[in-house]
Amino acid sequence: MHRVVFRGGSVFDGTGAAVRRADVAIEGGRFAAVGADLTGDEIVHVPGLTLLPGLFNCHVHVVGCLPDPAARLKTPFSLQFYQALPILDHLLSSGITSARDCAGADLGVKKALEDGLISGPRLQISINAISQTGGHIDGWTPSGECLSEYYVPHPGRPHPVADGPDELRALVRTLVRAGAEVIKICTTDGGVWPREEYLTPHFRDDELAVVMAEARAARVPVMSHACGAEGVKSAVRAGVRSIEHGTYLDQEAVELMAEHGTWLVPTLVRFHGMLDRPEVAARIPQAMIDDARRVAEASAESFGRALKAGVRIAMGTDMHGGEFLDELAYMHTFGMRPEAVLEASTRSAAQLMGWDGDLGTIEPGKRADLVVVDGDPFDFRALKDNVKAVYQDGVRVSGS
Numbered sequence: 001m002h003r004v005v006f007r008g009g010s011v012f013d014g015t016g017a018a019v020r021r022a023d024v025a026i027e028g029g030r031f032a033a034v035g036a037d038l039t040g041d042e043i044v045h046v047p048g049l050t051l052l053p054g055l056f057n058c059h060v061h062v063v064g065c066l067p068d069p070a071a072r073l074k075t076p077f078s079l080q081f082y083q084a085l086p087i088l089d090h091l092l093s094s095g096i097t098s099a100r101d102c103a104g105a106d107l108g109v110k111k112a113l114e115d116g117l118i119s120g121p122r123l124q125i126s127i128n129a130i131s132q133t134g135g136h137i138d139g140w141t142p143s144g145e146c147l148s149e150y151y152v153p154h155p156g157r158p159h160p161v162a163d164g165p166d167e168l169r170a171l172v173r174t175l176v177r178a179g180a181e182v183i184k185i186c187t188t189d190g191g192v193w194p195r196e197e198y199l200t201p202h203f204r205d206d207e208l209a210v211v212m213a214e215a216r217a218a219r220v221p222v223m224s225h226a227c228g229a230e231g232v233k234s235a236v237r238a239g240v241r242s243i244e245h246g247t248y249l250d251q252e253a254v255e256l257m258a259e260h261g262t263w264l265v266p267t268l269v270r271f272h273g274m275l276d277r278p279e280v281a282a283r284i285p286q287a288m289i290d291d292a293r294r295v296a297e298a299s300a301e302s303f304g305r306a307l308k309a310g311v312r313i314a315m316g317t318d319m320h321g322g323e324f325l326d327e328l329a330y331m332h333t334f335g336m337r338p339e340a341v342l343e344a345s346t347r348s349a350a351q352l353m354g355w356d357g358d359l360g361t362i363e364p365g366k367r368a369d370l371v372v373v374d375g376d377p378f379d380f381r382a383l384k385d386n387v388k389a390v391y392q393d394g395v396r397v398s399g400s
Helices: 069-073 079-093 107-114 164-178 205-218 229-238 251-260 269-276 286-309 326-333 338-344 347-353 380-386
Strands: 003-007 023-027 030-035 042-045 050-053 055-060 096-101 122-125 183-186 222-228 242-248 263-265 370-373 387-392 395-399
Touching: 055 079, 055 347, 079 096, 079 107, 079 387, 079 395, 096 347, 107 122, 164 183, 164 205, 183 205, 205 222, 205 229, 222 229, 229 242, 229 251, 242 286, 251 286, 269 286, 269 326, 326 338, 326 380, 338 347, 380 387
Parallel strands: 003 042, 055 096, 096 122, 183 222, 222 242, 242 263
Antiparallel strands: 003 023, 023 030, 050 370, 370 387, 387 395
16 A cells, blocks of 8 residues: 655644654555654655644535625526635635535535545535524515525525424424534524624524434534524523534623533634725625624634633634634634644544544544645644645645
């Protein structure tokens, strides 16, 4: 079996060990050894460079996520799938070899990746996000017109709005039938549609209980889009695996999350990326910019509160603004140690997605996803420019 050795570089292996000088050997698409003076059939010299495990992004939308409703109304339905191609490619070239799609991508997108028809990170898919009537994914407006939804239903993407235990039971089963590997439910608004706001909790306890029961029966986890603290707490008590955004966490919410072992995917770049990049702001409706200014400070405060409470954190972006790897810089800026930031983007994220048995660290036997970076691997502002090569299952998929 052909053995490739990366020689002369440093390694951040994601296991909690410090960055150290070491060689890395790959055979048959998996890591074979990590150590000194390794030999192989092919030598890749990486002096002065650092090897990282393939990065994770636990909150992406690669399909159908134009933030401007007017733009969505003018976009042909099938264009969204072609627009996914550069997003998938950009994820991969950023070093993100695994991702969790939090609504939009259907089973066809996942299979196209698996079959090698298109390139991108391996995806864990949720198909669509479950919303109550008048909730985050319901495209209702005060005029009575229904705006084009973020994720327009089609044969591979069921309609997402359901109310009451019976409708929710059927919808979870329908999503699983369509290929969902994780169920996403919205337990608060998201500030997208007119009259929406972040704090009101959505779905009652009996509704959440049915969602959890059906997900457990199907052996799939549940994540919750939740911005307001009350919606966070109801989701955590119900047993969701992760809270997405957590924009307005209070002390009770973070303590409850720590007690239940609930993950937080903070998506800080969702708001801060808009404000810090004028070229992004120019493409976003002014109402969304005004909203971002109001909530950016709250999201940073909530993130810090979660850190202090010991809440488990995994990297995810949601990406209304900025670059994918900007999220690492924001996590560091708002209080996370550099080593912990990289761990949240590798081993911890793999644990959240249930893929840690095969991915997330550079260890013998695991799939050989590898990112080769120049410069300081903890210089997160420069990291996106310092990614020199990306390997997925031992095959170079980006860089030279």
